[in-house]
Amino acid sequence: MSRFDWLSELLALLQDEHILVQSGNALKLAPAHLLEIDMEDWGRAGEAAANYGCRWAGVWADPRDDEIEVNACLEFQGDYLVLRTAVDIATPLLPSHTPYYMGADRLERHVQDMAGLAFGDHPDARRWTRHQAWSEERFPLRNDFSVAEKPEETTPADTEYPFAKVQGAGVNEIPVGPVHAGIIEPGHFRFQAVGEDILQLEERLGYAHKGIEKIAVGRDPAELARLAGRVSGDSTVAHTWAACQAMERSVRLNVPARALMLRAIMIERERVANHIGDVGAICNDVGFAFMMAQCGRLREDWQRRSQNVFGHRLMMDFVVPGGVSIDIDNIQIAKLKANHAEFRKELNELYDIIDDNPSLEDRLLTTGRLTQETARKFGVLGYVGKASGLDFDVRHSNPYPPYNKVEVKVPVYEDGDVAARIRVRVDEIYNALDLMDQWLSSIPEGPLCADWPTSVNGNEGIGFIEGWRGEIITYVRFDNNGRIARFFPRDPSWFNWPALEKILLGNIVPDFPVCNKSVNGSYSGQDL
Amino acid sequence: MLKILKKIICVGTITEKAPTINNADLDEIGIQVKRVIDRRYGGNLAIREVDAGSCNGCELEIQALNNPYYDVERFGVNFVASPRHADALLVTGPVSRHMETALKRTFQATPEPKIVIATGQCACDGGEFGESYASCGAVSNVIPVDVLIPGCPPTPLALLKGILAAVTSQK
Numbered sequence: 001m002s003r004f005d006w007l008s009e010l011l012a013l014l015q016d017e018h019i020l021v022q023s024g025n026a027l028k029l030a031p032a033h034l035l036e037i038d039m040e041d042w043g044r045a046g047e048a049a050a051n052y053g054c055r056w057a058g059v060w061a062d063p064r065d066d067e068i069e070v071n072a073c074l075e076f077q078g079d080y081l082v083l084r085t086a087v088d089i090a091t092p093l094l095p096s097h098t099p100y101y102m103g104a105d106r107l108e109r110h111v112q113d114m115a116g117l118a119f120g121d122h123p124d125a126r127r128w129t130r131h132q133a134w135s136e137e138r139f140p141l142r143n144d145f146s147v148a149e150k151p152e153e154t155t156p157a158d159t160e161y162p163f164a165k166v167q168g169a170g171v172n173e174i175p176v177g178p179v180h181a182g183i184i185e186p187g188h189f190r191f192q193a194v195g196e197d198i199l200q201l202e203e204r205l206g207y208a209h210k211g212i213e214k215i216a217v218g219r220d221p222a223e224l225a226r227l228a229g230r231v232s233g234d235s236t237v238a239h240t241w242a243a244c245q246a247m248e249r250s251v252r253l254n255v256p257a258r259a260l261m262l263r264a265i266m267i268e269r270e271r272v273a274n275h276i277g278d279v280g281a282i283c284n285d286v287g288f289a290f291m292m293a294q295c296g297r298l299r300e301d302w303q304r305r306s307q308n309v310f311g312h313r314l315m316m317d318f319v320v321p322g323g324v325s326i327d328i329d330n331i332q333i334a335k336l337k338a339n340h341a342e343f344r345k346e347l348n349e350l351y352d353i354i355d356d357n358p359s360l361e362d363r364l365l366t367t368g369r370l371t372q373e374t375a376r377k378f379g380v381l382g383y384v385g386k387a388s389g390l391d392f393d394v395r396h397s398n399p400y401p402p403y404n405k406v407e408v409k410v411p412v413y414e415d416g417d418v419a420a421r422i423r424v425r426v427d428e429i430y431n432a433l434d435l436m437d438q439w440l441s442s443i444p445e446g447p448l449c450a451d452w453p454t455s456v457n458g459n460e461g462i463g464f465i466e467g468w469r470g471e472i473i474t475y476v477r478f479d480n481n482g483r484i485a486r487f488f489p490r491d492p493s494w495f496n497w498p499a500l501e502k503i504l505l506g507n508i509v510p511d512f513p514v515c516n517k518s519v520n521g522s523y524s525g526q527d528l
Numbered sequence: 529m530l531k532i533l534k535k536i537i538c539v540g541t542i543t544e545k546a547p548t549i550n551n552a553d554l555d556e557i558g559i560q561v562k563r564v565i566d567r568r569y570g571g572n573l574a575i576r577e578v579d580a581g582s583c584n585g586c587e588l589e590i591q592a593l594n595n596p597y598y599d600v601e602r603f604g605v606n607f608v609a610s611p612r613h614a615d616a617l618l619v620t621g622p623v624s625r626h627m628e629t630a631l632k633r634t635f636q637a638t639p640e641p642k643i644v645i646a647t648g649q650c651a652c653d654g655g656e657f658g659e660s661y662a663s664c665g666a667v668s669n670v671i672p673v674d675v676l677i678p679g680c681p682p683t684p685l686a687l688l689k690g691i692l693a694a695v696t697s698q699k
Contacts, residue, residue, distance in 0.1 A: 133625035133662060140661055149661045154632065155625040178630050181609035183577045183590050186627055207626045208581045211662030230656050233585025233681065277588075290532055296595035297542060303592070313683060314585055353531050524583045527624075 043095025250461025382470025
């Protein structure tokens with residue numbers, strides 16, 4: 001199967017629908033294929049793509065002085081397509097993709113709040129990212145909005161947000177957050193329940209909105225990499241790589257092979273650290289503290305190893321534009337390999353215990369089920385998708401170096417419950433250990449970083465990285481002085497969060513923590 | 529069950545012998561923390577953690593304080609679910625404007641006397657995010673702060689040192 005062998009078929013389908021493709025470009029946003037279409041056709045193009053079977057992977061707006069450029073990313077058989085159109089800034093209205101793709105809901109509302117582009121037939125007109133920090137008439141991503149603009153007084157709580165209510169005898173409403181009981185990020189959950197049974201869960205996020213897209217503007221590549229590393233701290237390597245990959249592709253910069261392998265080793269370390277920590281936390285949420293202690297121990301060992309070998313427990317800021325800023329020597333390589341062997345042995349024992357424990361089985365099997373159909377509708381990613389029968393993984397479906405030379409196993413289960421999500425994570429840990437061992441044995445000598453070109457004018461690029469949560473898509477555009485004009489990191493949490501609302505249906509309120517942990521969306525990564 | 533018991537016995541108690549960080553450091557600081565907490569807080573310092581907009585890097589390291597290596601509860605440091613039960617607030621993040629009121633309310637809900645510990649670079653000075661239309665920057669721009677723990681993110685040991693500084697700073 002070669003890349004994009006389906007594209008001519010889709011183009012013919014668009015033509016049948018009288019959707020005019022103004023221009024197609026395979027190079028500008030490579031490896032994605034760019035299709036520019038008329039704004040009138042935007043909604044129908046989404047509908048045609050949905051009928052064809054494309055996955056909807058995100059939308060972002062790029063407001064200029066007189067128009068708003070809008071981009072939507074689609075994926076089919078591992079190939080990416082970017083639809084692009086432009087809307088007059090005086091009449092900022094566009095047909096919505098949400099009627100065809102449930103997952104488009106919040107991202108379109110994010111575009112509405114941030115760029116002031118309304119989606120005409122969007123089924124939900126409520127704000128999403130905006131609470132009360134700026135007015136309904138102002139749009140942070142517009143050029144006439146200053147990053148320093150701020151309210152004179154304390155930003156009030158967003159108490160007027162109209163939550164959907166459930167009426168009926170015995171229905172009680174449970175508000176939770178934004179300050180939670182545990183050591184976790186801020187967000188609000190509104191349960192409608194009868195007794196313990198959840199009738200409806202509504203999430204209200206945006207509390208951690210830090211203006212990342214706006215404060216990125218004007219940064220140089222190194223500064224953007226630092227910011228990208230703080231989009232979601234638990235995915236710092238993944239987000240930094242995605243941003244660097246987008247910047248590097250925009251200027252056709254070749255990253256040295258050694259640097260790519262070091263990046264891949266770090267991102268797999270990040271995957272293992274998060275997966276092992278979460279496996280323990282999920283078990284703890286159903287009262288199995290033993291596993292929390294054991295996995296916490298393994299995670300701490302792992303973080304200390306990262307500190308020893310790389311110099312930072314989370315490996316922040318080592319991925320830089322053009323390469324990496326650290327190196328490892330042969331002694332460290334040998335230590336890492338020995339450590340992987342030890343880790344595998346420990347995990348074998350622990351997973352044996354998880355797998356063989358009737359009380360865990362009782363609590364995790366069939367809990368928090370997400371059907372494949374719902375997962376597909378939301379475009380759910382990563383381990384949540386894999387546990388519900390979706391086999392997408394960028395490392396496998398559209399492999400970037402060094403993943404193009406190794407076999408990435410994609411564990412897929414059909415059950416879609418908490419237990420299946422644990423299984424995917426454990427399988428991914430084993431695969432990550434295998435991959436790291438292969439690279440540690442074959443890492444080539446050579447430079448660590450390529451020189452950043454001096455003249456960068458208006459280049460744009462897109463990065464696709466499989467972080468531990470799933471696919472990250474990052475779009476970057478430079479201005480005429482080689483500084484950032486637009487940065488949009490799309491964390492997988494955009495699609496996994498809304499799926500959590502469906503996962504909880506039919507479950508009980510006390511099972512919310514374990515279901516939530518099994519999905520583990522990033523608040524910061526989606527609030528931006 | 530036998531497997532669990534075997535694992536527990538084989539692993540043993542790891543809390544006392546943290547292998548790669550300076551073990552003496554941890555014990556020494558921990559014992560100092562415990563002495564002050566015993567004397568001033570009846571043996572238990574209750575901390576409410578508030579993420580006021582962080583990237584979640586700090587949360588990972590604060591969670592690590594409870595893993596078996598650090599096990600800060602042995603020093604009398606306890607994370608509680610409500611500000612109403614808390615002696616201290618451990619606040620992370622640049623304070624997002626969307627969390628500004630929530631943070632103020634959390635502060636008000638914490639009984640006097642109380643300590644506020646700004647945790648992580650962003651909480652200390654706004655960090656990578658600074659002040660903007662969306663961010664109030666440092667925690668001290670929103671509520672009074674007693675102690676700063678810099679670092680991006682601060683390591684668990686730095687966190688423990690910061691907690692020690694906080695409990696000893698109180699008159």
